[in-house]
Amino acid sequence: MILIEKNFDLAQTLDCGQAFRWTEKDGVWTACVKSKVLKIKEVEDKIKLDCSQEDFENIWENYFDLKTDYQKIREELSALSPVLKQAADFAPGIHILSQDPWEALCSFIISQNNNIPRIKGIIAKLCENFGENLGETYSFPTAETIAKLSVDDLAPIKSGFRAKYILSAATAIANNEINIEKLYTMPLDEARKELMTIKGVGPKVADCVLLYGFHRTSCFPLDVWMKRAMETLFPENSPEDFGENAGIAQQYIFHYSRMNPKLFE
DNA sequence: GCCCAGGTATAAA
DNA sequence: TTTATACATGGG
Numbered sequence: 001m002i003l004i005e006k007n008f009d010l011a012q013t014l015d016c017g018q019a020f021r022w023t024e025k026d027g028v029w030t031a032c033v034k035s036k037v038l039k040i041k042e043v044e045d046k047i048k049l050d051c052s053q054e055d056f057e058n059i060w061e062n063y064f065d066l067k068t069d070y071q072k073i074r075e076e077l078s079a080l081s082p083v084l085k086q087a088a089d090f091a092p093g094i095h096i097l098s099q100d101p102w103e104a105l106c107s108f109i110i111s112q113n114n115n116i117p118r119i120k121g122i123i124a125k126l127c128e129n130f131g132e133n134l135g136e137t138y139s140f141p142t143a144e145t146i147a148k149l150s151v152d153d154l155a156p157i158k159s160g161f162r163a164k165y166i167l168s169a170a171t172a173i174a175n176n177e178i179n180i181e182k183l184y185t186m187p188l189d190e191a192r193k194e195l196m197t198i199k200g201v202g203p204k205v206a207d208c209v210l211l212y213g214f215h216r217t218s219c220f221p222l223d224v225w226m227k228r229a230m231e232t233l234f235p236e237n238s239p240e241d242f243g244e245n246a247g248i249a250q251q252y253i254f255h256y257s258r259m260n261p262k263l264f265e
Numbered sequence: 266g267c268c269c270a271g272g273t274a275t276a277a278a
Numbered sequence: 279t280t281t282a283t284a285c286a287t288g289g290g
Contacts, residue, residue, distance in 0.1 A: 115270040160286025
């Protein structure tokens with residue numbers, strides 16, 4: 001059991017559209033990363049993680065991005081635009097998670113032309129059908145496991161036309177056609193190009209994968225929602241104006257605008 | 266029934 | 279290079 005200062009907000013971070021597997025019950029959030037199940041909850045001004053010191057240091061500290069100074073980032077972003085300050089102040093407890101690259105890739109392929117509740121459902125079915133039963137939940141199936149399947153095998157998860165894209169991504173990862181390690185540091189335009197060699201990965205999914213799977217925080221995923229948000233809320237700005245932390249700005253804007261759809265009326 | 270959802274591949278202009 | 283359309287599925 002690990003007790004840390006509450007320097008981020010669980011609900012804001014785990015249910016803001018960046019990850020799809022966390023579930024909440026009686027204040028306890030549960031999910032699984034790399035075959036490790038974690039239960040985590042807020043207790044007054046602390047956050048309690050049900051894990052060993054070793055796992056905390058090796059996995060969760062990095063996953064929850066606990067060493068980054070988000071207060072400083074919020075101040076810098078807030079100085080750029082009053083609307084961006086509003087968005088950051090709406091959910092100041094958001095952290096950008098460092099998710100598993102394969103899970104992020106697969107998840108955001110599933111996200112295309114889809115809605116968040118259904119994305120969660122498809123991913124849950126993917127894990128239940130092809131992941132490992134860990135008691136509390138299921139692990140996310142490995143790329144190697146999925147690469148051995150056919151489109152028909154994936155029928156139970158009801159992913160529709162995305163099934164073939166899931167398979168092409170799994171094959172690319174399982175066969176090392178994509179160099180995962182290099183994507184952490186490779187120039188962004190090259191990294192995008194490499195990801196987009198996968199069938200079903202376009203510019204939006206590529207930026208989501210780089211932001212959420214590789215913590216490339218200058219990436220700014222531009223889906224239809226964010227395009228509308230930028231046009232409506234930031235007519236004077238483009239994503240590049242938000243600098244090296246544009247991806248964090250994007251997450252503030254995405255969550256803020258989705259929770260306040262009247263902004264678009 | 267119709268419309269839409271954290272897009273992309275494909276064909277055609 | 280830019281623009282139009284199909285795509286599977288389920289909720290509103």
